[in-house]
Every structure is written in structure tokens, then in C-alpha cells.
Amino acid sequence: MLKIDNLNVFYGPIHALKGISLEVNEGEIVTLIGSNGAGKSTTLSAITGLVKASSGTITFNGKNITNLPPYKIVKMGISLSPEGREVFPALTVEENLTLGAYTRNNHNDIREIFERVYNLFPRLRERIKQAAGTLSGGEQQMLAIGRALMSKPKLLLLDEPSMGLAPNLVLLIFDLIESISKQGTTILLIEQNANMALSIADRAYVLETGRIAFSGDAASLADDPRIRKAYLGG
Amino acid sequence: MHALIGTLINGIALGMAYALIAVGYSMVFGILRLINFAHGAMYAFGAYMVYFFVSLKLGLLPAIMLSILMSGILALLIDKVALEPLRKKKSIPIATLITTVGMSFIIQNFLSIEYIFTSEKKGFPSLNLFGSFTVGNVTIQSSQLIMFVVALILLAILTLLVNKTKIGLAMRATEQNVKAANLMGINVNFIISFTFFLGGATAAIAGALISGYYQVISPTMGSLIGLKAFSAAVVGGIGILYGSVVGGLVVGVAECLAAQYLGSNVRDPMAFVILIIILIIKPTGLFGKKGISKV
Secondary structure (H helix, E strand, C coil), X not given: CEEEEEEEEEECCEEEEEEEEEEECCCCEEEEECCCCCCHHHHHHHHHCCCCCCEEEEEECCEECCCCCHHHHHHHCEEEECCCCCCCCCCEHHHHHHHHCCCCCCHHHHHHHHHHHHHHCHHHHHCCCCEHHHCCHXXXXXXXXXXXXXXXXXXXXXXXXXXXCCHHHHHHHHHHHHHHXXXXXXXXXXXXXXXXXXXXXXXXXXXXXXXXXXXEEHHHHHHCHHHHHHHCCC | CHHHHHHHXXXXXXXXXXXXXXXXXXXXXXXXXXXXXXXXXXXXXHHHHHHHHHXXXXXXXXXXXXXXXXXHHHHHHHHHHHHHHHHHCCCCHHHHHHHHHHHHHHHHHHHCCCCCCCCCCEECCCCCCCCEEEECCEEEEHHHHHHHHXXXXXXXXXXXXXXXXXXXXXXXXXXXXXXXXXXXXXXXXXXXXXXXXXXXXXXXXHHHHHHXXXXXXXXXXXXXXXXXXXXHHHHHCCCXXXXXXXXXXXXXXXXXXXHHHHCHHHCCCHHHHHHHHHHHHCCCCCCCCCCCCCC
């Protein structure tokens, strides 16, 4: 479904991604783990068109999407729940979700996705008219994921969905990610919480300073002593 | 007493037209955090286009319509040609600011080109279409009434557009978080162009209304009124639409009262006197919010 081939990204003189290649197949949960500054978020920014690739290609369902503007990429069926949530603070929950469906025009369709998102996150339904900036961290995370689902993406990109959340909320969010996957959305997940990520993922890539250091199916990576030592706390 | 009421009516009518200019500053500021100093020149450009098309014997209303279109397109082009490249290169904000100042002088000079317009003042067709009428002791000119009603309707339409339509929601989203707006599938560059178009179009309408009231235009007519409307936008809280309306009314009424009771040379400084007083009391303007709430 998504194929990244030899992707290079620079921030001025900083070489953030040094020729990474990865693949996400339809129906999978793939996770990208690695420490701070390894290039995880940059990878997602490049996929969504927020940063320009200096070389390499990104193809989605056979189409070259490298360096397309973000709004075209969303229309093709890729949507990102960004790091730090980035909800629209002064807009209501409902308006935030409506914006998530910006590329959709069919009213019945939109109503149906609203229902689906409210069923996944009943808390959001209770807060429909509340400004997003007044929600708790966990609720904002739900809003960010729900908003990303509103475009009915074929591929959902999740950037650090567990960041800053209490442990019971982390469990809840990961449960929800699994049910989104079961409902037929392909997921590329970025996490610092590598244990949790590997536990729900089919396959994983490990990024180290802009390069892919390891890759394989999630279960065997979770057993790999090198990865246990570096990312899973021994 | 009826002098006071007459002055108030005059101030409210002018104030609504100021509000129409002020919302242009406010909308562009909301989206780009940029003060568009070419906006006053756009107002003059709009008035000149009406004058030009009327001189081609097109009739007043078609001339105004064409002027609205031309001014909207000019505003959009200014952004595309001079401002968007600077944003793409992530240049410092002050570079964009001085570019808009430069643009205002380029437009102003275009309006004083010999053989087309010349730098002389010109007579402008009166908008006093239905003469004047008297209520009690107070005489109201129909140009004042037209100015008030047209501005009111347009401001209502703008408010509805921003608050009730899909493109308005996209404008508000872009205002709050450009990155997230991109991720929603919003074509942010289109939203910016659309905002500039609206700004140019409303400036042209204000230009037609105010010129139709004073019946005179000159190439530099936009500089002082532009600064007054900018003050009105800041008085109301820049970036807030209804703030610009209240700011425009406050400035319009205050300067008419000052002209009536303190002498006509006190008129022009009033906008700035009010600006200074309001900002000392409330630094964000009447309805302004402190910064952008961080999530």
C-alpha cells in the first residue's frame, strides 16, 4: 500500500533521513520505533507532504506521491494524527471533527463517519460543543485520532498517540488503535513506548539517527536482545 | 440637540464604512499575522476603478461591481506575486511588512499616472441617489443611509461566511494552526488567496461608499483612512471581526463629534487618540484575546 524508497530529507544542513526504505501492506499495523531525533516524525511529515524530500520516492497504492502538497495527499486517503495533537483550540469538538472530513462532500457519508468516531470515543460525544482547548490531554488525543479518521483514510498515521497520557489511558488508546485496525484501516504507528507498540503491531522498523537499523515482524523484534537492551529496558 | 443627533448619524454611517475597511486588515492579520499596509491603497484603487468604469459610461452599479472584482483580483495578485514567495522562503516577518508598504506606494503612484488619472483630485459620482429626507429636525442624506445599510449587509454576510460556511471554518482553522489545517486537506494557499480577495473586494466597496459620500477622490486618499481603519481594527481587537465593527463605529462617531464640537482640525487625530487611550486601558483592544492559547 505504502512504499518508501531511499528517502532523504534535509532540514537546512541537517540530514534528517538518510535513505530510508520501508513498506506498509494493506491491513497491517506497522510501527516505527526509535529514540528522540531518530527521524520518526520526519518520516511521517514527508509522507504527508509537510516537509519536502530531497531525493527518494514515496508511492501510495502505486501512485507517486513524493512532494505533493498535503491537501492532495489527504484526498488520496492518508491522514495523520500529529505529535502533540495539534487540535484547533478555539474550535469546538464538533468543528474539529467537521474539519477532519473537509475532503468529504457527501452529507450522509459524513454523518456516518461522525457516528463511527463517536462510537469509538463516546467521551467526544459528551463534549460536542466544548472548545477543544478546554479538553484534557487524553480527550485531546482522542479528538486528534478521531479527527484523522474523519477523512475515512485508507492509511492512518499516528504520531506518539500515548505521549503524556496516564498509564490507564495509554491502554485505552492502544485498545482503540487495535479496533480501528480491525475495522479495516491500515496503520503506521510511531511510538516511544516501544513495548506497547510492538505488542499490537504486525511488523516494525527501528530508526537510528536517520537510518533503519532493524526491521522485521514485531514479535521477533520484541525478542531480539539488541532491541530489548536499547529500547525495551533490558 | 438635533445637531448632536445629526453628528451621531454621520459618525455611525462613516463608522460602518471604516468597519468595512477594518475587517480587511483583521482578516488578513488573522490568517497571516501580517498587517497589510497596501490595504489603504486598495481602498483608493477601488474608488478609482469605479471612477474609471463610470467614465466609460458603464453606469454606476456595473462600475462598482467591476471595481469590486478588479480590486479583489489585485489584492490576490499582490499576495501571489510579492508575499507568497517570501512566505515560501520563510523570510522574516518584517520583510513581508515592508513589502506591503512598498506595494501601497506602487498602487498610489499607478493612480497618479499622467494621461490616465493624473495626480489631480477628481469628482466622484454622488451616491446621494434619493436626495435627503428629514426625520423630526434631523436631515439624513440618502448617501449616508446607503453607506450604513450596504456596509451593515456586507458585514453580516462576512460574519455568516466566516462562522457558518465550510470555507469560513477552513479560514478559522488556518488562523489557529496552519500545519493542522494542511493535515485536514485544506488547500491553505487557496484560503490565503481567498482572504486577500475578500479584503480587496471589501476595500473597493468602502472606497465606492465613502467617495460617493464626499464626491471626491485623489491618489493618496487611502493612506490616512487606511491608518484610521487599521486603528479601528486594533481598537476592537485585531483578528476579531465584530471587534473591527465596533472599532470602526467608535472611531467614526468620535471623529464626527470632535469635528462638530472641538473644530474640524481635531477630526483626523481622533482615531489615534482613541487608539492610545484604549490600548493603555486594554492592551489587546476591546475584544482582543491574549495571544493564541497554547494546547
